[in-house]
Amino acid sequence: MRKVTFGGATSLDNFIARKDGSVDWLLWSKEVNAIMKAYWKTVDTVLMGRKTCEVSARLGAGAFAGVKNYVFSRTLKRSPHPQVELISQDAAAFVASLKQEEGKGICVLGGGVLAQSLFEADLIDEVGLNVHPVLLGSGVPLFHECSGQIDLKLIECKELSKGCVLLRYEVLH
Amino acid sequence: MKERKIIAHIATSADGYIARADGGIDWLNRPRTAGDYGMTDFFKSIDTVLWGRKTYDIAVGFGQKGGGMGKKIKSYVFTHNPRPAEDSQVEFVNEPIKEFATRLRAQPGKDIWMMGGGGIIASFLEAGEMDEFVIHVIPTFIGEGIPLIAPRYFNVELKLIQASNYADGVVRLHYAVSKEQKVLKKAKNAKKARK
Numbered sequence: 001m002r003k004v005t006f007g008g009a010t011s012l013d014n015f016i017a018r019k020d021g022s023v024d025w026l027l028w029s030k031e032v033n034a035i036m037k038a039y040w041k042t043v044d045t046v047l048m049g050r051k052t053c054e055v056s057a058r059l060g061a062g063a064f065a066g067v068k069n070y071v072f073s074r075t076l077k078r079s080p081h082p083q084v085e086l087i088s089q090d091a092a093a094f095v096a097s098l099k100q101e102e103g104k105g106i107c108v109l110g111g112g113v114l115a116q117s118l119f120e121a122d123l124i125d126e127v128g129l130n131v132h133p134v135l136l137g138s139g140v141p142l143f144h145e146c147s148g149q150i151d152l153k154l155i156e157c158k159e160l161s162k163g164c165v166l167l168r169y170e171v172l173h
Numbered sequence: 174m175k176e177r178k179i180i181a182h183i184a185t186s187a188d189g190y191i192a193r194a195d196g197g198i199d200w201l202n203r204p205r206t207a208g209d210y211g212m213t214d215f216f217k218s219i220d221t222v223l224w225g226r227k228t229y230d231i232a233v234g235f236g237q238k239g240g241g242m243g244k245k246i247k248s249y250v251f252t253h254n255p256r257p258a259e260d261s262q263v264e265f266v267n268e269p270i271k272e273f274a275t276r277l278r279a280q281p282g283k284d285i286w287m288m289g290g291g292g293i294i295a296s297f298l299e300a301g302e303m304d305e306f307v308i309h310v311i312p313t314f315i316g317e318g319i320p321l322i323a324p325r326y327f328n329v330e331l332k333l334i335q336a337s338n339y340a341d342g343v344v345r346l347h348y349a350v351s352k353e354q355k356v357l358k359k360a361k362n363a364k365k366a367r368k
Binding site for chain 1 (some may be wrong): 187200306308310313314316330332336337348349
């Protein structure tokens with residue numbers, strides 16, 4: 001079965017962007033680029049929520065090259081980007097069947113709202129965080145409130161340059 | 174004289190909560206295969222504990238007289254409504270944080286344990302009076318609860334001292350609060366957001 005991964009760069013207090021959406025606090029390094037490059041090789045599908053897709057389209061990114069892009073929304077009539085397929089049906093049901101298909105890994109981008117429904121349906125297998133040495137105090141949360149407790153197994157804890165920490169967890173189903 | 178540091182030494186869930194919404198910390202009760210996570214050594218390095226009133230009341234509610242810190246430790250409980258303490262080692266305070274911290278740091282002593290919760294940690298951060306964080310990240314998502322730091326508008330730069338993990342998957346993150354904080358260019362951020 002295909003592995004579904006969720007994560008991204010966060011502040012220590014678990015925000016992925018400031019309230020105004022800005023990510024000026026992100027720290028880049030060759031090390032992080034190499035980790036991301038290796039990760040992208042394991043993935044052929046990217047799942048986004050509506051907000052993430054719209055933000056990404058506004059930034060001129062829109063779709064990720066070389067992978068199948070999906071956006072989940074019950075309100076959108078058409079996809080914000082020609083390379084992104086709009087899925088209007090229940091995200092959990094769609095992802096459950098997607099996991100059964102042949103293919104590489106599936107990446108869930110945050111925002112959190114999509115991830116929340118996938119966590120609640122127990123469809124996420126791995127979580128990867130690049131914890132930045134900053135407290136933003138407020139902003140766009142990585143995790144939205146979920147019902148129920150999810151136990152994890154630590155796969156990796158590694159200091160990166162510039163004070164970032166890579167944490168990778170396996171979700172214990 | 175050695176400078177006294179104010180250190181938040183605390184456990185959080187992997188999604189960043191210090192307790193369930195009702196204060197529950199049942200998820201912290203795990204097999205202690207990795208020892209005490211350095212707690213004995215840390216406890217020897219402090220002589221003062223700072224509490225938010227709600228966190229203190231929860232500890233007392235668990236039957237911990239005076240917060241359960243013993244005779245050698247002085248506890249200060251921050252509250253808008255100070256009350257007489259039931260224990261000689263406990264004092265309720267309602268003093269501006271900057272003045273309190275300056276006075277406390279001027280007294281000789283060991284380091285100071287910031288117990289939390291999120292409200293008092295945020296207030297000490299805003300006053301520029303937090304020195305270090307030692308966070309033990311428990312490998313579980315509890316889904317909802319009380320965050321480590323109450324949501325406020327601030328930006329605090331940290332310096333990673335060390336990240337390590339125990340065999341049971343608990344991660345220990347040790348940060349110092351940077352002495353030089355960048356001044357946030359709000360105008361620049363707002364401009365970016367409009368784009």
